[in-house]
Amino acid sequence: MKTPGDTDWAYKPESSPGSRQIQLWHFILELLRKEEYHDVIAWQGDYGEFVIKDPDEVARLWGARKCKPQMNYDKLSRALRYYYNKRILHKTKGKRFTYKFNFNKLVLVNYPFIDMGSAGSGVPQSAPPVPSGVSTHFRFPPSTPSDVLSPSEELRSPGVFSAVPRRIARGSVSDCSDGTSTNSELEETGMAPGDDRPADRAFRNLLHPRLSHDSLFRVYGAPPNPTGLPRSGPHVPPHRMHPEPLSPFPVSPLPGPGGLLPPTLSPALSMTPTSHMPYTPSPSLSPMLGSHFSFNPEDMKRYLQAHTQSVYNYHLSPRAFLHYPNIVIPQPQRPDKGLGGPAGVGPHLTSHPLHHQADEPHLSPFKFKLQPPPLGRKQREGPTQTGGGHAPNSGSAAASFPYCGESGSASNSSSSGMMTNNPAAGPPKIKVEPISDMESEEEVEVTDISEEEHEDEECDVFSPPHPNGGLAPPPNHDRMTDDDDLEEDVFKTPAAPTSGVGLNLLGLKAEPRELNLGQGAPISPGGTRCIPLKLRFKRRWSEDQRMEAGTEEAEDKKSRGEKEELSQEVDLKLGEENGDRKSPETLAAPLGTGQRRVSSELQRATAQLSLENNVC
């Protein structure tokens, strides 16, 4: 059902300016971070909440940007509304023109570097939706200093957002020229000196530039509580939090030996140290998507370890491991709340740096999923003209959005054919969003940034305690049906490889394997039998789900929930009834308590791995 090309739209960097036209939410973010526009739109309220003070103006600006003179708030708001389903935004009820970014889910994958609030001054403390209160900027932790890029090199690149533009007057709409150059208005090449604080600036430069195009990596930590409100169950150890939300730089912008990454900032990210990830994927592949992936065991091992560490330390979703069927993922136990552990902050987006050597910027094939595709209306339409040639990198202004690159191969996709005829095993074309977790994540999801939401439900309407809790996914049917083939392919490939590789991998996984779910599935060496692997994964996945219950929004689809439901949905409902989320034990129950023990072991194993590999 899915082809590499069609599943990733949400993950691709393309959703950001540069490759295609700017998206509304990007634009909004852009405006939000500029003081010049604080009169028209500004952060307000809790994290992510913003109010459009002057709808018409915002619409005008938007229209200008898109060269749609006819734009008006009504239309713009429609577009905004579409984001509800995408979970990028939601409406703050009761407050006019007030919306809120769903930062828990949305991870600015594409724009992690966005400043939410400004740099200079503008940001209202209340507003900075920025995670971790750390600062008002999104940032992603550099892997290692070296990795981070040489300042010199990066300095020149103006972040699109970073600058301080001169504004575009309302009239300046003129620049419709673009079409592609997304930022007419922002063409600030240089940043306005005025408001950039050195540190700030340095930081930005540090972050964006190069890394930006691999935006895939960044993530953004979930913000536990930017507002500083006391929370009963803080995920973040106090000492890790930066007290001053406003301060863009609670920490030195320059990565120290340890890099920014340290838990301090955005644990969310797993940008594991590059040094650990010499994993070299095949060209364009995302392990999951690609039909093939070639890798070298050693790298893989390192990668795995690094990742494990990340997961372990930061609570990243182990799901990320799903990409590597041959590997048994140690599953860190999710501490029930009390353990805030290192992870503390939230988390959640994991990335997989796949590039190789440390000094290289990562261009990762991994993609993050922002959200499951909206169910959209029925199932109309079929023309998927994917590739439509985007006229992307027109190089010219590239300055602003350095990304572009990638997408090439995959994105073109060939998907169109499939969609239309999609034989689809079961439901013709139904997407099961609520449980997107399972369905879609399986293919690509790496992210999921919202794990800790359960503790702060107040902040996100869209992410109530997860009903999914009770769900006990069938080990192997149900949703496995149609992706099977593909999955199989993907999974198989790596395993099958000749003896050499295969063995190595086996060795790698051997250890964890024992810990893994007891007698999960027999696995044969050489990968002859791949199926088991798959099953194992499924299982793992299931467990994962339970462990992370609470994560996804169960309801997100509110109304939609009633529409088409699959049996799975029913299960979800069960969980929903119960106001509070189930304890892990409860959740685990379906699978057998034995697993819990296993988890512990896994945890230990993971820890060991971490230690061993704890290079950074």
Next chain:
DNA sequence: CGCGGAATGC
């Protein structure tokens, strides 16, 4: 105001 379906365009 705000919502969301439908059609349409790029």
Next chain:
DNA sequence: GCATTCCGCG
């Protein structure tokens, strides 16, 4: 995919 444009409904 992502709007844009219309539009009826509450």
